Amino acid sequence: xxxxxVLDARGELTSAHVQLMSVSLEVSERTVWRWLKAARTEGLxxxxxxxxxxxxxxxxxxxxxxxxxxxxxxxxxxxxxQKRGECPRVPSLATLQRxxxxxxxxxxxxxxxxxxxxxxxxxxxxxxxxxxRNACWEGDHKRIPVRVSLDGAAVCPWVTWFIDVASxxxxxxxxxxxxxxxxxxxxxxxxxxxxxxxxxxxxxxxxRVRVDRGKDFLSKAVSRALGAFAVPVDDLPAYKPYRKGTxxxxxxxxxxxxxxxxxxxxxxxxxxxxYRPDLVEDLLPYPDFVRVLLDWVAWxxxxxxxxxxxxxxxxxxxxxxxxxxxxxxxxxxxxxxxxEDDGRIRKITTNGVSWRRRAYIADWMAGHVGTRVRLRYLPxxxxxxxxxxxxxxxxxxxxxxxxxxxxPDQRRALxxxxxxxxxxxxxxxxxxxxxxxxxxxxxxxxxxxxxxxTETAREAEAEIVRAQAVDLAARALxxxxxxxxxxxxxxxxxxxxxxxxxxxxxxxxxxxxx
Numbered sequence: 001x002x003x004x005x006v007l008d009a010r011g012e013l014t015s016a017h018v019q020l021m022s023v024s025l026e027v028s029e030r031t032v033w034r035w036l037k038a039a040r041t042e043g044l045x046x047x048x049x050x051x052x053x054x055x056x057x058x059x060x061x062x063x064x065x066x067x068x069x070x071x072x073x074x075x076x077x078x079x080x081x082q083k084r085g086e087c088p089r090v091p092s093l094a095t096l097q098r099x100x101x102x103x104x105x106x107x108x109x110x111x112x113x114x115x116x117x118x119x120x121x122x123x124x125x126x127x128x129x130x131x132x133r134n135a136c137w138e139g140d141h142k143r144i145p146v147r148v149s150l151d152g153a154a155v156c157p158w159v160t161w162f163i164d165v166a167s168x169x170x171x172x173x174x175x176x177x178x179x180x181x182x183x184x185x186x187x188x189x190x191x192x193x194x195x196x197x198x199x200x201x202x203x204x205x206x207x208r209v210r211v212d213r214g215k216d217f218l219s220k221a222v223s224r225a226l227g228a229f230a231v232p233v234d235d236l237p238a239y240k241p242y243r244k245g246t247x248x249x250x251x252x253x254x255x256x257x258x259x260x261x262x263x264x265x266x267x268x269x270x271x272x273x274x275y276r277p278d279l280v281e282d283l284l285p286y287p288d289f290v291r292v293l294l295d296w297v298a299w300x301x302x303x304x305x306x307x308x309x310x311x312x313x314x315x316x317x318x319x320x321x322x323x324x325x326x327x328x329x330x331x332x333x334x335x336x337x338x339x340e341d342d343g344r345i346r347k348i349t350t351n352g353v354s355w356r357r358r359a360y361i362a363d364w365m366a367g368h369v370g371t372r373v374r375l376r377y378l379p380x381x382x383x384x385x386x387x388x389x390x391x392x393x394x395x396x397x398x399x400x401x402x403x404x405x406x407x408p409d410q411r412r413a414l415x416x417x418x419x420x421x422x423x424x425x426x427x428x429x430x431x432x433x434x435x436x437x438x439x440x441x442x443x444x445x446x447x448x449x450x451x452x453x454t455e456t457a458r459e460a461e462a463e464i465v466r467a468q469a470v471d472l473a474a475r476a477l478x479x480x481x482x483x484x485x486x487x488x489x490x491x492x493x494x495x496x497x498x499x500x501x502x503x504x505x506x507x508x509x510x511x512x513x514x
Contacts, residue, residue: 054103055099067113074096105122139209146259147277148177148264154264157175157289158177177286191203192206195328211233254296301314341375352403374389
């Protein structure tokens with residue numbers, strides 16, 4: 001329109017110019033002439049703005065309250081207008097819906113309905129620049145949604161693994177039948193760094209490790225173990241999985257490619273009838289599951305072709321084609337990588353080495369009674385410890401084992417006893433919760449609900465009396481030392497007229513001295 005205004009001011013505007021612009025803007029010539037008239041009279045340089053309904057801050061708040069439900073927001077606006085007794089211009093439902101689509105992005109609308117996780121699906125994420133192998137590893141825990149059999153019970157294992165960002169090679173894996181701790185992190189790092197069989201040929205020291213604020217990954221044991229090799233740990237913000245997308249993609253891939261086909265998979269689609277989990281006898285034994293998962297890791301590294309690798313290469317091919325050097329660590333330096341120091345100096349006695357009030361012995365201790373030693377151990381495992389000399393640089397003397405370890409049958413029987421006690425306590429707590437909780441009847445109108453169970457006055461009085469009754473004689477301690485006789489110089493209470501001899505005497509020491 002600026003061009004048409006210039007031509008019009010010079011007197012050079014023709015219908016051909018208007019026709020050419022209407023074709024370019026895909027509008028009618030009449031519309032162009034109307035725009036030109038508005039430009040002459042009102043100074044507008046484009047189409048005439050028209051008044052339309054927009055999403056105001058109040059409407060945004062109502063959308064947040066109603067989870068993005070436009071119909072509910074429209075009803076709320078009408079109710080507010082009627083309550084004020086005014087006749088404001090409340091838009092129609094169709095107008096409100098068009099305004100929401102026009103003024104709010106798809107991500108904002110999804111966030112109003114499903115929260116931050118839903119909004120995040122509409123964000124655009126960039127990719128980090130390509131790096132070389134071992135430049136960065138990403139680590140994470142994943143709960144395996146597969147029930148497996150272990151000691152006659154069904155458990156859902158956890159896997160702790162590390163993946164190389166550049167080549168997509170899974171370098172280290174550790175599996176636990178329960179929620180992992182720092183020992184699993186150290187074990188996975190140990191298998192990732194080592195290049196020896198059965199852990200190689202992928203590994204070496206990484207340039208850095210990325211984790212997402214997991215307390216096990218940020219523990220002192222992990223920081224000290226990696227700090228000994230000058231490997232920094234990047235603590236990423238929590239609840240932002242896109243900051244370590246390589247390991248998150250691996251977590252999703254193992255479930256889609258392997259876990260969904262295993263017996264005992266807990267997220268399998270099921271009929272509408274009541275869910276009945278698979279029997280323990282039909283589940284995969286824990287050793288077999290570990291074998292299946294490790295075979296899948298080997299398949300991923302050597303046969304699978306991830307989309308993120310150029311040329312359709314496998315992770316092993318991408319690893320071998322990378323010219324970056326691999327920094328190997330001698331096996332003797334990794335032998336005690338995952339161990340924690342006891343921090344105390346002890347002595348070898350005739351009973352072995354005492355740790356946590358338990359005796360640990362080994363055949364190499366013969367002839368070493370009186371030697372000052374220091375202990376190192378695997379976190380959360382007390383069946384074996386490593387003994388080092390307390391002198392000099394701490395030469396490794398050997399391993400020591402628990403002297404009186406329980407047999408597997410004893411451990412299983414102890415587990416059954418503990419489980420039965422836990423069930424009994426749970427039943428008692430449940431019964432107490434029922435007594436403590438007041439339940440009300442369902443209501444169909446805006447009225448105060450009534451009590452579901454009605455007690456009689458006699459029942460209530462009897463329970464109150466039982467709760468307040470205190471038998472002081474039963475609570476008395478019969479083995480207390482009786483009080484001594486008062487001194488002869490103390491004044492004793494004189495019997496008063498009208499008081500029988502059965503009246504208890506005054507307590508010793510309560511009278512006044514003569």
